[in-house]
Amino acid sequence: MSKAKTIMFQGTASDVGKSIITTAVCRIFYQDGFKTAPYKSQNMALNSYVTLCGKEIGRAQGVQAEACGITATTDMNPILIKPTRDMTAQVVVHGRPHAEMSARRYREEYLPIAGTIVRDALDRLKSEYEVIVIEGAGSPAEINLKDRDIVNMRLAGWADAPVVLVADIDRGGVFASIVGTLELLEEHERSRVKGFIINKFRGDIAILQPGLDWLEQRTGIPVLGVVPHLNGIDIEAEDSVALDHQQDNLNSDADIDVAVIRLPRISNFTDTDPLGAEPDVQVRYVQSPEELGNPDVILLPGTKNTLADLGFLRETGLAEAIRKRAASGTRLVGICGGYQMLGARLSDPHQVESEEGKAAGLGFLPAETVFYPDKRTERVRGTVACNHPEWLELQGISVEGYEIHMGRTDKLEPVEGLFQIGGHEDGMLSADGRIWGTYLHGIFENDEFRRKWLNLIRQDKGLAPLPTDIHFQSRKTAAFDRLADHARAHLDIDKLYRIAGLK
Numbered sequence: 369m370s371k372a373k374t375i376m377f378q379g380t381a382s383d384v385g386k387s388i389i390t391t392a393v394c395r396i397f398y399q400d401g402f403k404t405a406p407y408k409s410q411n412m413a414l415n416s417y418v419t420l421c422g423k424e425i426g427r428a429q430g431v432q433a434e435a436c437g438i439t440a441t442t443d444m445n446p447i448l449i450k451p452t453r454d455m456t457a458q459v460v461v462h463g464r465p466h467a468e469m470s471a472r473r474y475r476e477e478y479l480p481i482a483g484t485i486v487r488d489a490l491d492r493l494k495s496e497y498e499v500i501v502i503e504g505a506g507s508p509a510e511i512n513l514k515d516r517d518i519v520n521m522r523l524a525g526w527a528d529a530p531v532v533l534v535a536d537i538d539r540g541g542v543f544a545s546i547v548g549t550l551e552l553l554e555e556h557e558r559s560r561v562k563g564f565i566i567n568k569f570r571g572d573i574a575i576l577q578p579g580l581d582w583l584e585q586r587t588g589i590p591v592l593g594v595v596p597h598l599n600g601i602d603i604e605a606e607d608s609v610a611l612d613h614q615q616d617n618l619n620s621d622a623d624i625d626v627a628v629i630r631l632p633r634i635s636n637f638t639d640t641d642p643l644g645a646e647p648d649v650q651v652r653y654v655q656s657p658e659e660l661g662n663p664d665v666i667l668l669p670g671t672k673n674t675l676a677d678l679g680f681l682r683e684t685g686l687a688e689a690i691r692k693r694a695a696s697g698t699r700l701v702g703i704c705g706g707y708q709m710l711g712a713r714l715s716d717p718h719q720v721e722s723e724e725g726k727a728a729g730l731g732f733l734p735a736e737t738v739f740y741p742d743k744r745t746e747r748v749r750g751t752v753a754c755n756h757p758e759w760l761e762l763q764g765i766s767v768e769g770y771e772i773h774m775g776r777t778d779k780l781e782p783v784e785g786l787f788q789i790g791g792h793e794d795g796m797l798s799a800d801g802r803i804w805g806t807y808l809h810g811i812f813e814n815d816e817f818r819r820k821w822l823n824l825i826r827q828d829k830g831l832a833p834l835p836t837d838i839h840f841q842s843r844k845t846a847a848f849d850r851l852a853d854h855a856r857a858h859l860d861i862d863k864l865y866r867i868a869g870l871k
C-alpha cells in the first residue's frame with residue numbers, strides 16, 4: 369500500500385521559506401519524471417485555493433500541486449485554519465468549514481482527533497504517488513506544542529520521512545537557530561534530520577563558508593546548499609506574513625498605478641499578482657491615507673473579516689481618503705470581501721465572522737451583504753455580461769475564477785451586473801463604469817479581461833492600448849521551471865535524492 373517515498377521540509381521558524389523550497393523540490397521531482405504530490409497536514413493561512421471539486425485548501429499546496437503537474441485534492445492539505453478574529457479561527461477540514469474554534473478549544477478538543485484525519489490523508493497520497501514532499505509548520509522545537517504535534521516531528525514519524533531543516537539567513541542568527549532547534553529536539557527526532565538548507569542568502573558565500581564548515585562539523589549533518597534570495601520569481605507566497613516584508617511591485621515609470629489596500633485580514637492577496645506582471649502597471653500595498661497618494665486604481669482585496677476590516681478603513685481614515693479619490697474619478701475595484709465593502713449595507717446576524725452584527729458599507733454600489741454559516745467554495749467560469757458603453761470592448765470575454773465566501777450579496781436597486789456565471793449573475797458595476805466588485809478571486813488571471821480593463825485606464829490617460837501579450841498561466845509554468853533551476857544550481861540535488869531514498 370504505502371509505497372511512496374517521503375521527504376519533509378521543516379523550518380527553524382515560520383516564514384523561513386519552507387513553502388518555496390517545497391515547491392522547488394516538487395518541481396524538480398516532477399521534471400525528473402516522478403509522480404509527486406505535496407502535503408501539509410495543517411496549514412494556518414488566509415490565502416486559500418479551491419480544488420476542482422470546489423473544496424478549500426491552503427494556497428501553497430494548491431500551487432505546489434500545479435508544480436507537480438497534478439490537480440490538487442484536500443488530502444494534500446486536510447486541515448486549514450483561517451484566523452477570523454483574535455484567538456478564534458475557522459477550521460476547514462477536507463475543504464469544508466468544520467467549526468469556528470478558539471485556539472484553546474482546537475488544541476484540547478480537536479487536535480486529538482485531527483491526527484487520524486491527517487494520517488489517513490497522507491496514507492491515501494502514499495498509495496497514489498511515488499514521492500510525497502511534505503512541508504512542516506512553524507518550528508519543530510515549540511516545546512509547548514510538542515505533545516499534540518500533528519505538523520512537524522511526530523508527523524515525520526508517521527510518514528517515516530527524513531527531515532531537511534530550512535533556516536532563514538536573512539534575519540540573522542542562522543547558526544543559533546539551527547543548533548538551537550537541534551538542541552531542543554529529542555534524540556529520535558534529531559536523528560531524522562538529514563540535512564540543512566540555508567535560505568534567503570544575499571551575501572558572499574566565501575565569507576559564509578567557515579560557518580558552514582563549523583556547522584557540519586558540530587552537528588555531523590550536511591548543509592545541502594545555500595539558496596540565494598529569490599527576487600521576482602513569480603511564485604505565490606504562502607501567507608500574508610510574507611507580504612509584511614515583501615517588496616511591492618514598484619516601478620514608478622509605470623503608466624498605471626494600482627494601490628492595494630493592505631487590510632489586516634487580507635485573504636487571497638495573490639489576486640493582484642497578474643496586475644504586477646503587466647509591463648505598464650505598478651502595484652503598491654498601502655495602509656494609510658498618506659501612502660494611498662493619488663493612484664489610478666484603488667483595489668480592495670479579500671478579507672477573512674469584512675466587518676472588522678471595514679472598521680480598520682474607517683479608523684485609519686482610509687475610508688474617507690478612498691471616498692475623496694473616488695469622487696475625483698479614481699477607479700475602485702473590490703474583490704470578494706472588498707466587493708462586500710463597496711456595498712451599502714452589511715450584516716452578520718449569525719456572527720459568522722464578527723460580533724459587530726451590522727455596518728454601513730462604503731456605499732459605492734447599491735449592494736447588501738448578509739453573512740451565512742454555509743460557505744460557498746466553487747470554481748466558476750462565465751463571461752463579461754455588462755452592457756455599459758465603456759465596457760463594450762470587454763463584453764462577452766470568458767473569465768474563470770474561484771469563490772470562497774460566507775457572505776451573499778444582493779442588489780438594493782437596479783444596477784448593472786458584471787459577469788454571467790452559469791445561471792446567475794456575479795458582481796456589480798457602477799453607473800459610470802469606474803467602480804466594480806466581484807466575488808471572483810483570480811479574476812486578473814484572465815489575460816484578455818485583465819488587459820482590456822487596463823486598456824480602459826490607458827484610454828483615460830490618452831495612452832494607446834497594449835496587446836494581450838502576458839499569458840499568466842504560461843508565466844506560472846515558466847516560473848516553476850525557473851525556481852527549479854535556481855534550486856538545482858544551489859542545492860546538492862544528488863544528496864537530496866539519496867536522503868529521499870529515490871537513488
Ligand SMILES: NC(=O)CC[C@H](N)C(=O)O
Pocket residue numbers: 635636669670671672673674703704705706721739772773774775776
Ligand atoms: N475571501 C473573502 O474575501 C471572503 C469575504 C468574506 N469574509 C466572506 O466570507 O464572505
